[in-house]
Amino acid sequence: MVPGDLRYTKDHEWVRIEGDEATVGVTQYAADQLGDVVFVDLPEVGRALEQHATFGVVESVKAVSDLFAPLAGAVTAVNDALATQPELVNSQPFGDGWMIRLRLADPAQGGTLLDPAAYEQLTSES
Amino acid sequence: MTDAEVIPAHETALVEVHRRLGARLIDYAGWLMPVQYTGIIEEHRAVRERAGLFDLSHMGELFVEGAAAGDALAAAVVSDPRTLAVGRAQYSMICVPDGGIIDDLIIYRLGSERFLVVANAGNAAIVSDELASRLHGRGAVLDDRSLATSLVAVQGPASAGVLGPLTDVDLAALRYYAIAEGSVAGVPALVARTGYTGEDGFEVFVEWDRGVEIWDALEAGGGAAGVVACGLGARDTLRLEAGMPLYGNELDRDTNPFEAGLGRVVKLDKPGGFVGRDALARVAREGVAKRLVGLTVTGRGIARHGYPVLNASGPSGTVTSGTMSPTLGRAIAMAHVAPADAEPGTILAVDIRGMSVPVEIIPLPFYRRPT
Missing domain, CATH: 2.40.30.110 (Aminomethyltransferase beta-barrel domains)
Incomplete structure (x- = not known):
């Protein structure tokens, strides 16, 4: 079961939309598929991201995966804790393992995201 | 419609054990193999601190014997297996005539004219064919028992304490890079003190359909010592920390042993010569690229x-x-x-x-x- 108050992407990221801001992370499914996360590369605060643009990288012992901006916006915060504790992505992907906060360019883009049921469906098929 | 699932050609005798333990199984060199069970870092640390159990049945086991097995094998590889005492092992490589590496090998001397050559899974068929052809007409024959042999390794500082009670092989007398015949958990086995982790450890070769018995005995016997099942992911990080080369990464046909930092393994002056000798002598003389x-x-x-x-x-x-x-x-x-x-x-x-x-x-x- 995934948290019911979030929205999701096909790239296995989650988005918590609060007004014109959004918090972004990767899902438990993504974290499990990656395995032990050992490095997270996140953007500078202030950077403007187009929807679907690559904003960073998450690396496990074996694999390197790009992170994609689920919505367009400017980065207002990054989770600095991941620089020293990348394992938070595995242990608390929906909580302390969050990655960035965005000020949304167009909150209406939220309608392009998957709801929890649709995301559950996606992961059960793969 | 879904994409056709890629099903590897081979499964080891232990595949159901891996499934029971919740392994993530991947296609590796044509084999369905566990890449991890609980997590690569946890498995890695278990081997450094206690011990880990590995299914290595995908490796190639090639037995070489005959009246002139030592001479024939020496002409086929870069090392000189004739210098091995019976019961000892050496690291070796098999090269093409231009000095490029076909595979790296462990060669065990089981008898005066009987050797076990262990090749990487991805190269086992190539090495088997190439070695058979190089041995042809030289008084030695190759018996490829890769698909008839299960190989289970226990690696880590606790491994002797785990294996000891299960075997009649005197582990205190079994030196690093040595091998002995005996039994493990009542199963006839070759027990070698070799590995690919940088730790003390053992590799146990048994008949294909006895692999599960060996694994189960080591898993049960090692429980109190904190032995855990380890996949190929931890095997890779362990060997990398230990500076050990992996074929396909550090070693390939575009790399010669000197370029891989393995010049000490090459016996340029051994009697009878060997495939790749002239090219490697030139590299030794003129330097590496x-x-x-x-x-x-x-x-x-x-x-x-x-x-x-x-x-x-x-x-x-x-x-x-x-x-x-x-x-x-x-x-x-x-x-x-x-x-x-x-x-x-x-x-x-x-x-x-x-x-x-x-x-x-x-x-x-x-x-x-x-x-």
């Missing part, structure tokens, strides 16, 4: 297989393997670099996704077990 080094990333990021290595004036080489070292807590890698850039202390850079990240050459291995 690249050298294998260890490096640590001093900037941010992880240098991975295939990333370019740069010096102040341009390209120097390529990263062959790299990861975040679970033991050292920093990013380490092996790389082929220009010979002039190979001295420890040299500062180079690795191109990590377009960023030039500083690295420093450091001596191999990255990790040496406490003695």
Whole structure:
């Protein structure tokens, strides 16, 4: 079961939309598929991201995966804790393992995201 | 419609054991193999601190025997197996005539004219065919028992304590790089004190359909000692910390043993010559085009297989393997670099996704077990 108050992407990221801001992370499914996360590369605060643009990288012992901006916006915060504790992505992907906060360019883009049921469906098929 | 699932050609005798333990199974060199059970870092640490259990049944087991087995094998590989005492092992390689590496091997001397050659899974068929052809007409025959042999390894400081009660082999008398015949959990076995982790450990060869018995006995006997099942992911990080080469990464047909830092294995002057001798003698005389080094990333990021290595004036080489070292807590890698850039202390850079990240050459291995 995934948290019911979030929205999701096909790239296995989650988005918590609060007004014109959004918090972004990767899902438990993504974290499990990656395995032990050992490095997270996140953007500078202030950077403007187009929807679907690559904003960073998450690396496990074996694999390197790009992170994609689920919505367009400017980065207002990054989770600095991941620089020293990348394992938070595995242990608390929906909580302390969050990655960035965005000020949304167009909150209406939220309608392009998957709801929890649709995301559950996606992961059960793969 | 769904895409057709890619089903590897082979499963080991232990595949149901892996499924029971919740392994993530992947196609590796045509075999369905566990890449991890609970997590690579946890499995890695278990081997450094206690012991881990590995299914290595995908490896190739080639038995060579005949009246002139020693001479025939010596002519086929770069080392000299005739110098081995019965019951001892050596690291070796088989090369093409231009000196490029076909595979790296462990050769065990089981009798005066009987040897066991262990090849990597991805190369087992190639080595089997090439070796058979090189032995032909030289008084030795090859018996490829790769698909008739299960191989289970127990690796780590607790491994002797785990295996000891289960075997009639005197482990105290079994030296590093030695092998003995005996039984393990009542199953006829070859027990070798070899491995690919940088720790003390053992590799147990048994008939194919007895592999599960060996695994179950080691798993049950090792429970109190904290032995855990380990997959190929931990095997890779363990061997990398120990500075051991992996075929396809550090070794390939475009790399000769001297370039891989393995010149000591090559016996240029052994009687009878060997395939690749002339080319390798020239390399020894004239020098190498690249050298294998260890490096640590001093900037941010992880240098991975295939990333370019740069010096102040341009390209120097390529990263062959790299990861975040679970033991050292920093990013380490092996790389082929220009010979002039190979001295420890040299500062180079690795191109990590377009960023030039500083690295420093450091001596191999990255990790040496406490003695």
